[in-house]
Amino acid sequence: MLTKVGNNVCGRFLLKNVNSLVPCNTFIKLKHTKDDVNAHRAKVMGRGLPEKKPLPGVKSIILVASGKGGVGKTTTAVNLACAMKxxxxxxxxxxxxxxxxxxxxxxxxxxxxxxMLNDDHLIEPLLNYGHVHGLLVSGENAVVWRGLMVMQAxxxxxxxxxxxPLDCLVVDTPPGTGDTHLSLAQSLPIDGALVVTTPQSAALQVTKRGVNMFDKLKVPIIGMVExxxxxxxxxxGARNHMFGNETRKSAEQMGLDIIESFEADQNMSDCINSGKPAIYALPDSIHAEKYRKLANKVFKYIETKGKERAEASKQ
Structure with a gap:
């Protein structure tokens, strides 16, 4: 227990015994103010965190995230990157x-x-549809990793x-709120994140957790993709809201805008299975048009962020 004596704090330590807690007669006097303690605590918490620094030659980094798996997060990331190109x-x-x-x-x-590795011992990203792609683990292999291994990867x-050189790097992150998001946010200057969800209550509830996580990590959210x-x-031609219709209400509660909404379409599954993104396979489809609109909004967001940084550097 702790007891306060004047301006000093005395701590009586309890030694744990198998049968009981035995008070110890040792007392420690701490001659530090509360501000000193808080400053020390912040210093300790900051130890071990990676230094946040940009990727050489990469102008902007955008995360695509979701609280729940199976909501089309990777489909969004892939088609967003393709639409931007x-x-x-x-x-x-x-x-x-x-x-x-x-x-x-x-x-x-x-x-x-x-x-493969180049002459500078850097991984040469695999290339398709005009995009570079970093791949460490093959798609056939299951991975069971602890947090440290994830950070190293x-x-x-x-x-x-x-x-x-890259004008923008779109990052497809895992579902949930784990080590990957923490590592990326702590080590890289993230310009913004897109949160992807479906209208189910379960998806919307875990989306709120993701939004709270980004808020704590000080990563700005560009908006929500439904x-x-x-x-x-x-x-x-009737519309069937088979998963409910609560997305807009939840977005308003979280203070987010739904910047694009996509309906379910069998053709999207065909694109995924064939390995050809909808933006290329179905360029005249409603989905492709919406992905182009989403890409435009992301470009405008990046441009605005760039102007804000330029103005801040002048002050």
Missing amino acids: VIEPDKEIGLLDADVFGPSVPLMMNISGEP LERLTRHVAWA NMSHATCIEC
Whole structure:
């Protein structure tokens, strides 16, 4: 227990015995103020955190995240990256598969094989559809890793890859709120995050956890992307909200805008299985048009962030 004596704090330590707690007669006087203690605590908490520094040659980093798996997060990341390249062909866009536990990007991007090292001992990312892609674990292998191993893998996928030059790196993160998100936010200057969800209550509830996590990590959220919002009957054209219709209400509660909403479509599953993103396989579809709109919004967001940084540097 702790007792206060004047301006000093005395601590009586309890020694744990098998049968009882035995008070110890040892007292320690701490001649520090509360501010000193808080400063020391902050210093200790800061130990071991990686230094946040940019990736050489990478101008902007955007995370695509979801609280729950199976909501179309990777589909969003892949088609966003492709759409950004389509509407701005002169821009260099990268795609990083940071979901080391269940990499889906290789399937969706029709990528296979192991990356090679260049003369600078950096991983040369695999390339398809004009995008670079860092892949450490093959899609066939299951991964059982602890937090430290995840951090080491992310270090390789970020710092040991020949990314440059890139105007934007789109990062597909794992579902949930784990070591991957913490490591990325603590080591890289993240410009913003897109949170992906579906209308189910379970998905929306865990999305709130993800939003809280990004708030604590001081990662700005660009907005919410809603997948499988409804299905349209091919016979009569009626909309069926098979997963409910609570996304807008939840987004308002979280203070977020739904910047794009996608309905369920069998053609999207066909694109995933064939390894050809919808933005290329179905360029005239509603989904492709919406992905181009989403890409435009992300570009505008990045441009705004760049202006804000420029203004801040002048002050």
